[in-house]
Amino acid sequence: MVMPNIAAFIAWGLLTALFIGPGWLNGATPETPDRPAFDGRFAPDSWVAQIGGWGDFADGGIVGPAITFLLPLLIGYTGGYMLYKTRGGVVGAIATIGVITGAGIPMFIGAMIMGPLGGWTMKKLDALWDGKIRPGFEMLVNNFSAGIWGAILAFGAFFGIAPIVEWLTGRLGDGVGWLVENNLLPATSILVEPAKVLFLNNAINHGVFTPLGSAESQETGRSLLFLIEANPGPGLGLLLAFAVAGVGVARASAPGAIIVQFLGGIHEIYFPYVLAKPRLIIALILGGATGVLTNVLFDSGLVGPAAPGSIFAVLTMTAPGSHLGVILSVLLSAAVTFVVAAFLLRIDKNKDLDLEAATAQMESNKGRKSSVAGMLTGAAAAATGPIRNIVFACDAGMGSSAMGASVLRRKVQAAGLTDVTVVNKAISDLTDTYDLVVTHQDLTERARQRTGSAIHVSVDNFMASPRYDEVVELVSERNGALVPAGGHATPSHAAPAAAAPVAAATSTSDSVLDRSSIVLTGTATTREGAIEEAGNLLVAVGSATPAYVAAMHEREASVSTFMGEGLAIPHGTNEAKGEVSRTAVSFVRYPQGLDWGGERVTFVIAIAASGDEHLALLQQLAGAFLDADSVARLENATSVDEVKAVLDA
Incomplete structure (x- = not known):
């Protein structure tokens, strides 16, 4: 819940560094709290006062309201969204406002409780009357049920949850205070360092230290x-030790791991080293304790969480006047650990280090594949091994990716690569289990965040991208296939054979493409008008609501749905699938063509999908628009029947 925010x-944290206490734009200090909020160095006094100065940041400035309202509400919304998408997020945020206003401290822990609770309970309530609402009353029931239940949760949070969480937070604060008073705060490393290796680091850091630190x-x-x-020093010291005193793969991989850990802030890169040699946890504990003790002695700290735990993030969030202590805490903790x-x-008699097994154990602890651990085993299996599953991903996984996947699937099958699967997904549904990911060039970075260990290929044309042929060549090479010059690939262990025929798609146009949804001469003259015209045809046949048409515009603003070959396939966002009652497709032809973000479009095919019924039609469309004769027939068609004849072929 915290990490996405x-x-x-x-x-x-940056605002705090600028305007709170001895901030860069604040003339006040703890020793002189009555000093004016601004001493004339950088900006007009009235401007700084509006943002928040010493003693005034909680009364209408930015800093106080941000920690009191903005951050907890974001956490609450995220928690609800994780369980029930947007509807759960909204109810989770409503519930969170109750716990915020019912307590006198920042309610991070309360938000972590009420956000998921709001999303989960709203999902259960909706299930009670699912399918029982009379037509025409869906919006009324949905809005009022969420509003009423959110208000009930907020009321309960105000009187029930807020006092409990406030008491609990106070006790945690007292515990930290007791550790400080008794000079025992460095002892927390005895728990923190082993917990990091077991992937409890986020729970401890963002669940306990971030709320208390804020x-x-x-x-x-x-x-x-x-x-x-978040101190990157212990991890740096450990990896330096392997670079100097390690052997084999561990020693060879340590320098690269240092870059990822210390500069990139991805601490999990060193976890396998510790799992392979558990006694090294002693070094991490001593190094971590050294860093904490240094900050205690210098009374230094950060203004906000350093995430990821990169040295750059640490220095950026270092409070004014704390740089010496913070830098020393990193260097000394690294030195002691090293x-x-x-x-x-x-002194270890067993010099062997099975990083591959340790990495597998780490991923098991984590519960999913690691996006960085592949470099520890020398080049990652995905970088050299066979490619068995390919996914084409886009925002909604509905039109663009389905069309691209159909085109690529045809090429893969035609190359005789029968052991390779090609599917399409929404980026939000991706998991790090695919060997190769194809996306539009504007979406590649988003996809990489979810599938860090996969090979990524970017395209700018869904229908006729030259990258598809490169993918086929790569897969053929990795899978041990032979690619004759000018010919198709065939498995190296089999005799050359004719290209495998593309599986015929069962025609579904009769069920998803109504005759009334085919327009031979569109009236729109702009991209926006064409989306509206094609979308309204879906609304007219009862497939989608007007809200879905609005989502089609939203989707287009994100990434163009231009496919290439004069074709555009507008569709809604993944979040708007709830506005679709049944799968349907509309077809609009613009004989004179129209501008689609700098590309010429003749055919606009809009999609509203509630299931997978449209995929077979998209496969047929891919075949039709890759065939010059079929495109010519569509351009010259004079009746709806002629259009359906091409699409059904």
Whole structure:
């Protein structure tokens, strides 16, 4: 719940660094709290005062409301969204406002409770009357049920949850205070460092240290709690020890891992080293404790969470006046970890280190494939192994990706690569289980975040991209196939054979493409008008609501649905699938052509999909628009029957 909103925490931390306590734009200090909020160095006094100065940041400025309302509401919305998409997110946010206003402290933990609770309970309530609402009353029931239930949850959170969480947060704060008073705060590394390796780091850092650190930073302008888990020093020291005293693959991979961990902030890269040599946890604990002790002695800290735990993020979030202490805490923790880890490696009689097994164990602890651990085993299996499953991904997984997947699937099958599957998915539904991912060039980075270990290929033309042939060649090479010059690939272990025929798609145009949804001469003159015209045909046959047409415009604003070959396939966003009652397709031809974001479009085929019924038709469309004769027949068609004859072929 916290990780997707780290950008907001960073923004709040930067504002804190500028305007709270001895901030860069704040003339006040803890020793002189009555000093004016601004001493004339950078900006007009009135401007700084509006953002928040010493003693005034909680009364109408940016910093106070951000930590009190913005951050908890984002967490609550995210928690609800994870369980019930947008509807769950909205109810989760409504429930969160109750716990926010019912307590006198920032309600991060309360938001982590109420957000998921709101989403889960709303999902269960909707299931009670699913399919029982009379036609025409769906919107009324949906809106009022969510509003009423959200209000009930907010009321309960205000009087029930807020006091409990406030008490619990107070006790946690007292515990941290007791550790500080008794000089025992460095001892937290005994729990934190092993927990990181077992993938409890986010739970500890963002579930405990971030809420407590944010409250402390709000009061003092900094908190060392932000750096207990996020300090990159221990990981750096461990990897340096392997680079100097390690052997084999571990020693060879350590320098690259240092870049990922220390500069990139991805700490999980060093977890397999510890899992393979558990005694090294001693070095991490001693190094972590050294870093905490250094920050205690120098009274240094960060203004907000450093996520990811990169040295760049740490220095960016360092509070004014704390740079010496923070830098020393990183360097000293790295030095202590290095010395202890190198010593343990030198005296270890068993020099073997099975990083591959340790990486598998780490991924098992994590519950999913690691996007960075592949480099530990020398080049990642995905980088050299066979390619068995390919996914074409787009925003909604409905039109663009389905068409692209159909074209690529034909080429893969024609190359005789019968052991390779090609599917299409929405980016939000991707998991890191695919060997190769194809996306529009504007979406590649989003897809890479979900499938970091896969090979990624970007295209700018869904119908006739030259990258498809490159993919086929790559798959043929990886899978041990032979590609004769100018010919098709055939498996190396089999005799050359004729290209496998493309499986014929069962015609479904009668069920998804109504005759009334075929227009031979469209009236629109712009891309927006064409989307509206094609979308209204879907509404007219009862397939979708007007809200879905609005979502089609939203989808187009994100990434163009131009397919190539004079074809555009507009469709709604993944979130708008709830506005679709049944799968349908509309066909509009513009004989004079129209401009589609700089491309000429003659055919607009709009899609509203509730299931997979449209995929067979899209496969037929891919075949038709890759055939010059079929395109010519569509351009010259004078009746609806002629259009259907081409699409049904």
